[in-house]
Amino acid sequence: MTGVPGDTIAALASGAGRAGVAVVRISGPRVPAVAEALIGGLPRPRQARVCAFVDADGLAIDRGVALYFASPASFTGEHVLELQGHGSPVLVDMLLARLLELGVRLAEPGEFSRRAFLNDKLSLDQAEAIADTIEAGSSAAARAAMRSLEGVFSREIDTLVEALIALRVYTEGAIDFPDEDDVDFLGDGEIERHLTAIRQRLADLRSQAVQGASLREGLRLVILGSPNVGKSSLLNRLARRDTAIVTDIAGTTRDVLHEQLSIDGLPLTLVDTAGLRETDDPIEAEGVRRAKAEIQHADRVLLVIDDRHGLGRDEQAVLTEIDARCPVTVIANKIDLSGGEAGLRAGFDGDWIGVCATTGAGFDALAAHLKQAAGLNADTPPAFVARRRHLDALARAAKALETGHERLVVDAAGELLAEELRLAQHALGEITGTFTSDDLLGAIFSSFCIGK
Ligand SMILES: Nc1nc2c(ncn2[C@@H]2O[C@H](COP(=O)(O)OP(=O)(O)OP(=O)(O)O)[C@@H](O)[C@H]2O)c(=O)[nH]1
Ligand SMILES: [Mg+2]
DSSP states (O other): OOSOSOOOEEEEOSOSSSEEEEEEEEESTTHHHHHHHHHSSOOOBTOOEEEEEEOTTSOEEEEEEEEEEOTTSSSSSSOEEEEEEEEOHHHHHHHHHHHHHTTOEEOOTTHHHHHHHHTTSSOHHHHHHHHHHHHOSSHHHHHHHHHHHTTHHHHHHHHHHHHHHHHHHHHHHHHHSTTGGGOOTTTSSHHHHHHHHHHHHHHHHHHHHHHHHHHHHOEEEEEEESTTSSHHHHHHHHHTSOOSOOOSSTTOOOSOEEEEEEETTEEEEEEEOOOOOOOSOHHHHHHHHHHHHGGGGOSEEEEEEETTTOSOHHHHHHHHHHTTSSOEEEEEEOHHHHOOOOEEETTSSSEEEEOOTTTOTTHHHHHHHHHHHTTOBTTBOOSSOOOHHHHHHHHHHHHHHHHHHHHHHTTOOHHHHHHHHHHHHHHHHHHHTSSOOHHHHHHHHTTSOTTO
């Protein structure tokens, strides 16, 4: 589907403000007419032409380079004209005003990419990767986004979908002809073998996607612990600045504090909280309530303890409260006073790291541990970026295949398996955009920048 009839849109595609060059992009069926009025006709496709961009009286608004991409061989699949003029906000405004006169309208955020998706130029995850490339907070994230844009993720999904379709065809055949030639298609292990292989492949893809999502979205780390153990000192040390007030008075932090930082390209949101204890002070009590409420938004809790005292009853209570809601790292702080070992400690239940927030001892190990917890292993960077939306779809596909497997081996119910296979295929199709809704597209593309 290319060259869909529709209106013609334009926007500044380069950054706002003064610059050497500004690029205005125009896409849609009116491009030939616009070129006629503005630059005296269409340039040859893909060949730069230096020309004046003129107003209704034939006076030059600006002079620059015009590039034409004929439909369907363009980014959006429509006729596209790119005008590279001088990077003056005033000239850009004049040029856009002239385009409006010529029947063009201003593009909404992400509208060029949305058209590219609708015209089958990109899958939905590739379109998302464009935004992720632009927004990447580190070179690792930019490289992973680039690989997504090149279709690494979509190809993995497509391969899985093809295998699912083949299995659906086979399963539905087995339902329609249950004992053809006296062969028990459902029970002979063939379907189960294929299903297991698909589930394994999906599991591998999910673990890669979790890494890709961490790289893009990072981790939310909630710092919890008793008063005075050094939670705020930990936050300040990781953030490399004195964000939180630190004193030797127990109960210093009363509110929830957020700090954004990144460790080797891994974005982190650190949340400092009030020390957990029973208190009659209503303000502090509210702080404690808020601290506990943060658990449900955490990707990981950093439970800080004073290494001299170890895990006490209060800490055990926190662990019980967290239960299986999210992973926990115990930060054994103040090793300068305890004489404890810095860094990762073996032999404990769960992850323990000895640190000193005042000197920074043990923080290299902590950084390495957090990267590993996010699934970022420096030797094997994530193969692509992923979003929560993708993780959710992959999880639903995995759940459907797990249920399908049960239906097959426990109930020998081919129809029920076939339905779960269909659901799994549908979930995967949401990632690449085979199955979408207008709401979803609206939500995705509205977060893009204008001109992309
Ligand atoms: N010697 C030593 N003192 C530390 C260390 N970390 C923090 N402290 C001190 O311990 C005291 C409490 O530190 P904070 O960071 O305010 O502790 P907190 O857990 O945020 O306390 P609340 O906000 O009251 O819950 C301060 O006097 C810090 O200087 C450490 O590793 N070694
Ligand atoms: Mg504090």
